[in-house]
Amino acid sequence: MAKDKPTKLRARMPRGFADRGPGDLVPTRAMLETIRKVYELYGFEALETPFIEYTDALGKFLPDQDRPNEGVFSFQDDDEQWLSLRYDLTAPLARHVAENFDKLPKPFRSYRAGWVFRNEKPGPGRFRQFMQFDADTVGAPTVAADAEICMMMADTLEALGIARGDYVIKVNNRKVLDGVLEAIGLGGDDNAGRRLTVLRAIDKFDKVGISGVRDLLGEGRWENPEAKSGDFTKGAGLDEEAIDRLLGLFLAYEEADSDALEPGDWPVEQRVAPKSDPNKVMHGVLRRMSALAGDTATGASGVDELGQIGALIETSNYSDRIRIDPSVVRGLEYYTGPVFEAELTFEVKDEKGRPVRFGSVGGGGRYDGLVGRFRGEAVPATGFSIGVSRLASALSYLKTDATPEFGPVVVVVMDRDQTAHYMGLVATLRQAGIRAEMYLGNPKNLGNQFKYADRRNSPCVVIQGSDERANGQVQIKDLIEGAKAAAAITDNAEWRESRPAQFACTEDELVAKVRELLDHHGVPHGAALG
Structure with a gap:
């Protein structure tokens, strides 16, 4: 009788994950070391948190509270408590600070680098495991902490070899947008759903352009607008006056920059205006934001905080790298004040000669309510997260003449x-x-x-x-x-x-x-x- 052949196991990688060899690991390690040195120069110290947290520590920030394994990877311990692989490095920090609150110096300045996990459908450039490098200040209510984080991010990008002019750090404040929403009648808990629809519409500017955002703020948008065919996305249902006010806020930086130009500053041969004096533009942006937010206390507070950040940026000579720009909309609900984003502005060609622009490589903001969930009181906190893989990819395009990595x-x-x-x-x-x-x-x-x-x-x-x-x-x-x-x-x-x-x-x-x-x-x- 013939013996059964042993079954050969098929080697296969789970979808949304990747193996990484020396070609990826060596430059990434060098990049992380450069970032670490800049963070430590600013007085931040290393912290490492576990890959796994109790699921309830993620709380309302889970993608779906009723399904603990939706959006994050979760499982039950032997005592039937739900555990989850961390989906960012901020929630574990909040738990660590709350658990050790009386022992830690305040403000508590830390940085963390590590893998995070998302239980989402993978796709091109969309992984279920990726690395982040965060820096946070917990316990500092002053917006000087926010300004410092932005300055540190600018210095980090330059330390990595990204030239001044090839990146920009954009700063906004969620309070200003909240003030505008109040001014157009979308304040209060009853309008929470419509506010979320507005935020999602504005956040799609890069994909659908200003006309697409206008449609999404109004009655809605067809997938193929000209033919009015394909899928239809229902809009926020705002009237024209409210839409103009919101879009006026969103475009405040570009319009203030144009206003800051003197007659004759636009060369005839140029289609796009050269950027004006950054401090002059910044003050113009703040004036526009203040007018659009009306007399709401929330909006006024946001404009005032941005003004303070702007003054610190101006005094520290970072105005050419950091700008007040209301187009920044961070999607996470726990941001309570200033929000910021690091954007690469240079364009390169891929292996097929197609233009590639990397855009955002990191972002963050103030989240005064996150640590407070564990303590029953607000605890001021602000931080920034770098997308390591995306930034490493951008740096690989800049270092075309890099020395090859040799073995032993x-x-x-x-x-x-x-x-x-x-x-x-x-x-x-x-x-x-x-x-x-x-x-x-x-x-x-x-x-x-x-x-x-x-x-x-x-x-x-x-x-x-x-x-x-x-x-x-x-x-x-x-x-x-x-x-x-x-x-x-x-x-x-x-x-x-x-x-x-x-x-x-x-x-x-x-x-x-x-x-x-x-x-x-x-x-x-x-x-x-x-």
């Missing part, structure tokens, strides 16, 4: 019975701070060892046969220079005779010669251990 020096094995001696050569290199490894596969085929070194992107290999060992010598093959030389050699005899980019040295010279080779090619290496 490989010591090949010529004689299997001399493994201990080869391991000693590797240890010598490592003690000198040089990345090195001994080939651990089958040493029978020397060609396979060289192929392995090539795949590891090794800068060089160390070779020692019985003759070299008897003379206390090694051969060093420069794989970087060798690849260049090999391209010019077409004859096997010439190859064997020239042995391109290979030289001998004594064992005592090994470290010095390898360092010399690495320095010649700009390959980084560390200092000696111990």
